[in-house]
Amino acid sequence: MTSLYSYSFLILLLPLLSFAVNGLFLCRKSRKASAAFSVLCAGLAAAYAISVALAFFTNGATPTVAWQFRFLPIVGDFNANIGLLLDPLSVMMLVVVTSIAFFVNIYSIGYMREDMSSGRFFALLSLFAFSMLGLVIATNILQMFVFWELVGVSSYMLIGFWYHKPSAVSASKQAFILTRFADSFFLLGMVLVSYAVKSFDFAALNAVNLKDFASIPLNLGIMVMPASDALTIGAALIFVGGWGKSAMFPMHIWLPNAMEGPTPVSSIIHSATMVVAGVYLVARLFPFMAGAGNTLCIVMVVGAFTAIFAAVIACTQKDIKRILAYSTLSQLGYMMFSLGASRLCDGSINTLGYTASTFHIFTHAFFKCMLFLVAGSLIHQVHTNDLDAMGGLRKKMPFTYIATLIACLAIAGIPPFSGFFSKDEILMTAFQSGHVAVFATGLLTSGLTAFYMFRLFFLAFHGKARSEHTAHAHEDFAMTLPIVCLAVPSLLSGLLAKNIFATKFVPGALPVATAEHLAHATWIPYAAGGMAVLGILIAALFYARPKANIERALDVDNRCKLYKTINHKFYFDEIYYAVVRQFIFRGVAASARFVEDWIIGSLVNATLFVVRKAGALVREAENGYLPFYVGVMIVGVIFWYFVGKLPL
Amino acid sequence: MLQQILFNLIWIIPFLTVLVCVPIANSKVALLKKIHLCSAGIVLMITLFLATNMILDYAPYAGGNAFAMSYLTDFPWLAAISAHYLVGADALTILMLVLAAVIIFTGVLASWRIASGHKVFFGLLQILAASVYGVFMSFDLVLFFVFYEMEALCMYLMIAGYGTGDKDLGGKKLTLTLALGSAMVMAVFLGMYVEGGSWSVFELANVKLPENFQMWAFPVLFMGFAVSSSLFPFHFWSPAGHSAAPTAVSMFAAGVMMKMGAYGCLRIAMYLMPEGAHFWLPYILFFVIFNVCFGPFIAMRHKDLKFITAYSSISHLGLIFLGLCAMTPVALRGASLQMLSHGFLTGLFFATIGMIYGRTHTRDITQMGGLMKIMPFLGVGFVIAGFAGLGLPGFSGFVAEASIFIGSFQNEGTLFRIVTILAILSVTATAVYILQTANRMLHGPVTNPHFKELTDATFEEKIVIVIFVICLLAIGLCPAPFADFLDTSIAPIVSNLTR
Amino acid sequence: MTLLNCLILAFVLFAIGVFGLLTRRHLVGMLISIELMLNAANINFVAFAHFKAADATAGSLFSIFVIAITACEMAVALAILITMYRRHKSLDVNRLEDLHD
Amino acid sequence: MILQNAILPDILLVLFPFIVLALRIFASKHEKLQWYAANIVLFTVFIWQNCLMLGNTQIYLSNWKIDTFGIFMREVFVLGSICALWFAKDYFDHASTGKARLKEFPEFIATMGFATLGGVIVVSANDLITLFIGLELATIPMYALTAWNKKDSEGSEAAVKFILMGSAATAFELFGFSYLYGFAGSLNMPQIATEVAKNASSPLLWISVLFLISGVGFKLTLFPFHTWAPDVYDGAPTPVTALLSVTSKAVAIAFVAVLVFGPFAAVQQTVAPFLALLAGLTLLAGNLGALKQSKLRRFMAYSSISQAGYILVAVLGPETNAKFAIVYYLFLYTFANYLAFFIFGIVGQNRKEDFVSLRGLSKQNLTLAIGLVVALMSLAGIPPLAGFFGKFHLFFAAAETKHYALVTFAVLNNVLALYYYIQVLKAAWIDKPEVEPCALQITCRQKAAVIILMIGVIACGFVPMLANNLFAGLKF
């Protein structure tokens, strides 16, 4: 077992190997070879990860650092390490990431079949897998930041994979810059926290008790405050990193736009793994954040608002991938507010939130990944993202249809599908936290989720084919296989893993009190299920009843203002554009350049001007007129009599 | 002994190469190029060999304010003013030498296809090389200054003779501003000898120069050095000079010469005048704000690749100065790492820009587009440079910047805190202009049909890019050995700073 | 007749020479003014020699030398003026206008 | 050892004009003879002086003092004469554009010999009379030489300006001497020195300092007594311009050094602010004036004005360092300046002497172009060329007495200097000629001179220890 652990870095290295080999050698030579190599590496990694997971959970699930080396010395014993942490959370993520990466790799064989540069695609996909794995096994916050950035970059490159498409390019830029903006706060928080704690290690951070820091003053530039307050600010700043990466409102806009990338990318990066990094970050630092004042409240509010906000938008979209993207946002909001809601009004912590959130990460990864794969499959056949052009695919793609149904039921939260269990726990947390508004939001969102997912489902698979391509759609084996395979965990992971999560996924010793007696409402599962069923029924009423006028239902132009506003995503793209274009570029950057070009430039020119004028003066004195010269000479003597500092 | 001779050969070889090339006719281009490449390659090999030797076997810092010197060579040189030929290597020196040798070697390769005047061009490049090697090696102020001042004129001739655009003005701005800096340096050096009684850095380190001398000498010296590192308000030469310079000179100026300034600030100004440093550096921090916070935004509004890169260099150099001003061990180490890192990074930047410009004949990013498809290798090179520039982990920029931020946060001064926070936040702006540039230039559809006939990197260009990427990755992936090694140079400076 | 009187006489002569040097347009006139100035210096020497100096002979000797040197200078000056006159056909200082910036 | 007798080369030098004139009178048929004789004598003197024992001061007939500084300065003067002689030879053979050929070469040599002798007298003088005669003997021939080209109206105009201003300056000088004599009561320099040390606050002393420095300031082209220089340099025949910029300047600076470290040694630091201001303003004025010049000789005039300022900086230093720096710099300055003038002379043979005619030089003749770089960058003080070490020593001397402000100001001015030297290089290297430049005619003599001088400048820079260590340990 120790040897199993000590070689666990192979999980990390296999994708890296795949990236290096593909990127340097194979991608130009043979697309098939690169695909095969990539799938092989991903498969091996997944197998290794699962075996590590089995060994880990069967051996008591004690957190261990499997291996680590000193990356960057800071001062004395304060080092930045790169290591491999095995604890329930990271092992769970290892399994999720590797297995999803494996499936997506297989899927991509089919999806990228016609693309000439698929070698590059596989290389980048492997790079992403490597970075994501590095992120989840991080032993310290600096390592997390390192891989956090790498994940961002590989996401950037994959969104902009079709770099000849201007929309893809600008989407990739937007995604990177927005997350990078958030990351700068992460970095700031990290610097601040590590300065106070003198360590980057999660273990050290999570063991921080703010009371120990209350008496140490810390100068934050603007003001001097107790280090405990500074740490709270630090925790919030670190959360901002997760805020951006998980695309919480109002930094959410990059995620729907990121759907410009190839669909396998959306499936692995923008639904299952990378975007949950923000949640993962909060979960990883849960004890620290729990102790750090009201940080978790921010998390909760942000999460809850994003959940309902995204769900509302999702109800009006027609682009299949965008619907899924907003759905992802909404689900991420769930995970966030679940973590946030762990902190009760009295400051004690309800550990259920942590469990629920991590559980939802797990279940959501499978079904959302699969939904994206389905979407990709449809797009591949129909050659468009638009639901307008689909319909009636049930017969053409039966396996896909069934699998999609499972996934939709899972996400809607219908028992016994996986989503039900995790969502149930989340709602329970919200209820127990005592924040009624949050609980109501969660419940409402659950209904909306069921509605828009089944709206998508009905519009795509039921009714009549609404375009030429749809009529000739068929199933592709390489693409259907992973979908079918993923249907299994979508169906079962909730049932099977519920107990593991309940027992193993409890945060370690918390620096604040854990809540002891909490109200246990047995009606919540029913309420949640009921909302979901209600949503499904409404969807069926609008889009699946035989006489439904689909064209009219999809027509945006004749809708009311509110609908249009929602359909335009509350005009957030435009707001973003205005801020970036007008404020940053035309405002800040232009004025900086103005200062540089005109003020600094004219200072330099003024100096030159003065020098030139002085030179002209000297030369004009040489006017060739002898008496003038003589006069200057004699005046010179008088001049030096006064100026020469002689003791006369 | 052999190694010591090799060490001294580092700066002698370039001069010898120039001498060897004097009788060769200008028309024998291939021979000239081969000779210069060989000479640059030999120097690179020597520096790598010596650096490896030193990294593998060095004594950890054991207290005191003396550098751990290797290959120390000392004999009287100018007896009338008791100046010595005093050269040697410690960690910082040898790493900077490697940087310089890499840049020179790649610079020769990057100039492989200049149109005419090879003999003079390469000759001047070798003199430049000798001067930077000399600067990093010498520990005698006179010797240091001789090497330090030597490069200014060569730069002018190379820029004005082989550059592009408004080359005369650019060359003059660069040369004269640098000359201004070295004039300030020279004035203080003379004063240091008079007050301290020696030209040797080692001996001066043990002398506490009078405080009233330090009060005026430190800012003059520091700003004098900072001129060549384009610290505000002396940064204006950098965009003008870089945009006019030929590729190799841009690489050299941004890659090595700008580091000479920072090196001097650290190694001479701060090491020898710590009291002045403590008094003045908080004020100099105000200048740093401009570099760090304004640089990226100005770059955002530029359309010329070299201007963008020049302002990017200005902001990165600002980070070095942030590290220096903070005066904590971590920040100083970060600053030294950033010197190395930025050298490689900006070398790669200017090399790829030069190669792209050599094909498209424009540096205006709005006129380019879709180049990734036509020249993927160069495109990838540029993107890698960009990512390294925005501080992506894995490349050396990140470890340097992280060290600087962490280190400067350890300085408890209010101003330092504010500037550190501003610096960290302004890192985003770097991402904005780099991505904007890369996207405009490389991505999207091919805008100019003439571009379709262009070719990708040639063999020697590929070597250039690969060398830089390897260097960036080497420091970025395992910075710990470098950082530990550098500590042997930083610790004595810190010990002086805290005396 | 004191030393002061002699010195004052000398510098008044000198000042008159200066005035002449500045106002004269004829080159020979300027030379004449210069002669006045040199003469003033000579008076100084002799006066100092007479009133103050420990080594009186030296001062007077100096002025003899000055007279000789002045003669040389004037010889060269007049030779130059003659060449000048050959070229310019004039000795007007205002005609010296070819060389200027 | 009779050869070690330092007076003998001086006597040979005194005989030098006589020999040349005698050959002119008695062997006027053999035109080359005077040239050879002049060369032989000058080289003999130069080599002889180089062989003299250094370090001990010898006084002959109470008025003729030969010390280390004197011997080195003699070498500078003789070296300058040799260069001028070589330069003038070709100039007399070819003349320059649009100007008549010069005549009377032997007389020219003799007059130049007298001027050289004047310099020697200045550094040997032990009393004020000798000093004054030396200064005049160094100056009056220059007036005549400036007017040597009788057919050139510019030459005579320059000479007129020169001699009128020079005589006025002499009057001031003499006034200064008279007050100094009045103050000290003696003409003997050591006696004056003791008197100065005793009674340093007397106004008579200081007014004499003012007049003396103003008077010599004319010859040294100090601000604001420099006004004659551009016009005279521009109008004079090129060899005379070169001679003016080197020998004449060297004489004047020697005069200042002799005074400051001789009679005024005790009050050197009291005079220092005055000298510092003079030096600072002079080099600023020279540098500013040269910024936008387009005529080569005017340009060299401004350049040499600023060089005078730089040299004056050293006078503020302690004696040994200052004299060493001055001597060292003058050597290098002679090399570099003559190198530049040789090149300008070659270019000026059939073109106008301005920047435009330098265009295309790097394509036409790389050796000359490199020579130009070497010369001008040495003057600008760029290492590793000799001029840098020279300037470094000058500044070093002043820094030793803690005149940091002046040193800083001077080194900052170097930036301006670099700017205008670069302008020349730009013309020679970068600018494209508008019309195809006509071919250059270079004689072997010119080529040899350019190469020798170039090697001199580069070698003194690359191996400064050779030149530098020679001086080490000497007492001036």
Place this chain on the structure above:
Amino acid sequence: MILGIPFSDIVFYVVAAFMIVAAVVTVVSKNILQSAIFLIATFIATAIVYILLQAEFMAVAQVMVYAGGVVVFMIFAILLTSHLGEESFKVHLPRKFIAGAIAAAFLAIMGKFLIGQPELATATSNASAEASTFGAYALRLLSPGANGFLIPFELISLLLLMALVASVTIAKKDEDKEEK
């Protein structure tokens, strides 16, 4: 002694006044030849002052070399170059004004400087009469000893020779025809 003032003083004042007047006429006279004549007058007056200062040899030299040699030389030059010295140039008033101001400033400075030193007024002659005899001059000029001026005396001959050679070379007409 007249009115309590020694005779020599009265002579001095009269001569000084004359000298100043002559000098002023020298510089302001319109006719250049007239200036030269008045210059001679100034020089002769100077010679008288020298006699008063017991420097008889100086006075002789002054009259012989200066008045007799240099000025006559000058007059020759004037006559050579201008037709009987008729040539006169108008000078603008501002220039005279500025020149006067500069000269006055000079006067003021020197006056303030000299009058500020009372010890100059009280200095009395302490030199022995032998010091300025012809014999004393000759001894000093020819003495090779401690305070002799043998070397300058020899050097002045070089200077004269140089002046001769140079001025002859410059002033003589070229053999070949001058182009007009």
